[in-house]
Amino acid sequence: MKLSQYYLPTLREVPADAEIASHKLMLRAAMIRRSASGVYTYLPLGLKVIQKVEKVVREEMNRAGAMEILMSAIQPKEIWESSGRWDVYGPEMFRLKDRNDREFCLGPTAEEYFTTLVKGEVKSYKQLPMNLYQIQTKYRDEKRPRFGINRAREFSMKDAYSFDVNEEAMMDSYMNMYRAYERIFDRLCIDYRVCQGDAGAMGGNSSHEFIALAETGEGVIVYTDSGSYAATDEKAEVYYSYPETQEPKEKEKVHTPGTKTIEEVSEFLGIEKARCAKAIDMSVEGEPVYAFIPGDRELNLTKLVSYLGIPEHEIVMMDDEMIRNSGTVPGFTGPIGLDARIIVDESLTKISNLVVGANEEDHHIINANYGRDFEGEIAPDLLMVEEGDKTEEGEELQFARGIEVGNIFQLGKKYSESLDAKFLDENGKEQHFWMGSYGVGITRSVSAIIDQNFDDNGIIWPVAIAPFEAIVTVVNSKKEEQEALGEEIYKKLLDAGIDVLLDDRKERAGVKFNDRDLIGIPYRISVGKNAGENLVEYSTRKEGVNEEISVEEALEKVIENIKKERTSL
Ligand code: ATP
Ligand code: MG
Secondary structure (H helix, E strand, O other), X not given: OEHHHOOOOOOOOOOOOOOOHHHHHHHHOOOEEEEEOOEEEEOHHXXXXXXXXXXXXXXXXXXXXXXXXXOOOEEEHHHHHHHOXXXXXXXXXXEEEOOOOOEEEEOOOOHHHHHHHHOOOOOEHHHOOEEEEEEEEEEOOOOOOEOXXXXXXXXXXXXXEEEEOOHHHHHHHHHHHHHHHHHHHHHOOOOEEEEEOOOHHHOOOOEEEEEEEOOOOOEEEEEOOOOOOEEEOOOOOOOOOOOOOOOOOOOEEEEOOOOOOHHHHHHHHOOOHHHEEEEEEEEEOOEEXXXXXXXXXXXOHHHHHHXXXXXXXXXXXXXXXXXXXXXXXXXXOOXXXXXXXXXXXXXXXXXXXXXXXXXXXXXXXXXXXEOOOEOOEEEOOOEOOOOOOEOOOOOEOEEEEEEEEEEEEEEEOHHHHHOOOEEEOOOOOEEEOEEEEEEEEHHHHHHHHHHHOEEOOEEOOOHHHOOXXXXXXXXXXXXXXXXXXXXXXXXXXXHOOOOEEEEOOOOOHHHHHHHHHHHOOOEEEEEOOOHHHOEEEEEEOOOOOEEEEEHHHHHHHHHHHXXXXXXXX
């Protein structure tokens, strides 16, 4: 491709609304343009990278025995109602009606759709295992679209669904995908960790998240240096370190004027925060529900959602007025004498002499003890992991930021049962499929790769997914000699099967070099004033190698290095 004819409107200025490197660089390198919040157009350079990522994903999925299909982005409401997810998905789902008032959604994912497809068509155990996938645009009306294509409302995802005869076979399919994902993200040159995930709205049993490490990542992962444990902070189990045990004392109501927060009441009474029960006043599906955790910890909403088994958008934190109407007092909620659903984090049942709200303005109760003074549903772990926490074995936990690029789930029979998708087993008996689902964020992977590979001057592509593997720059296009040699080198590289770009624009050398750095092409040859002596400048974007060598040597180095760094099958 010749740059003089290529649509590459690079930007010199950093766009004001872009917060993270990948977003800024994708705009500046003319890979994307925003058309609405979280909705993007892919320009030639951006689309080319996406296609390279897709190629890796396709090759690995095919190699793992999965078959590519393509379903519509428009999905009928009925299948989502059958699984119960029409409501669960809530406002994140784009919904639409046709001219006859029939309701649809723009698919945010496709468990129901694939299950419906297979239902009735895959009839026998002999056809299993089966794994179908697609690479398709997905739609999610994200609460906070941000960071460019990282959290978009329209994005490309590879989604796969496996169908098996029993749990064991499902586990095999799952592990097969686990390994395919390792190969995919290795080939995409992403630095990632595999974490135990949260099944969330997907339902089902176990899941793993593939998290690309990035300082600007929206998520936090928790891991041990030995590699014995890695989980997202949403899922990480908390081994709470208890305050000192005390003999239970006589419960007593005390005057605690103006002490609405844990800090205030702890300081006022001179009792450690861990012993002051923190109340979370919620309205769940319209009913008041109160959860209590130790005062020195934060609530993990994901764990609470999972405990309650309801969609997150059904939980509303009560405001002061709602709290008053529910029969208690903001800042003074306590589990004693509260006539409502009460959920107690298990740790609280083991802490003696708690301070709890008295459900009365400016009053708390001290020396409250679980079992003797109050009761509730015991939730095993509602706490957010925090710095200083250790694993069950006492190993120190480390924290890092990252962004999820892939996700694998064991779904079990959740969707096959709700959509009644069955096959005939060896004994001619009807059975529901055991399923798994597997996602890769195609577009998000592109931004993750950039966030791991850039410097002040621009993107530093790994060869595997670089939009072009090499670039030939004609330093001074007015000089025929340079132009001719540039063209000759360009053709030789094309003949050698290199994906190469020729910068033959009538631009100043500085502009060309800046663009070359910005778009991050890994291997470069520039043809300048010594063209007549058969000398060119060979340089690399990543290592910063820069040497003047003969044309032949330069060609050899470029071709050899690129072939070495391609991560093909
Ligand atoms: P997140 O926690 O980041 O919202 P998710 O758990 O909702 O992700 P999945 O439903 O597992 O994501 O989707 C599969 C993959 O699709 C994710 O691993 C991610 O790479 C990608 N993805 C999800 N939401 C978006 C989005 N809004 N923009 C771009 N990619 C996305
Ligand atoms: Mg999401």
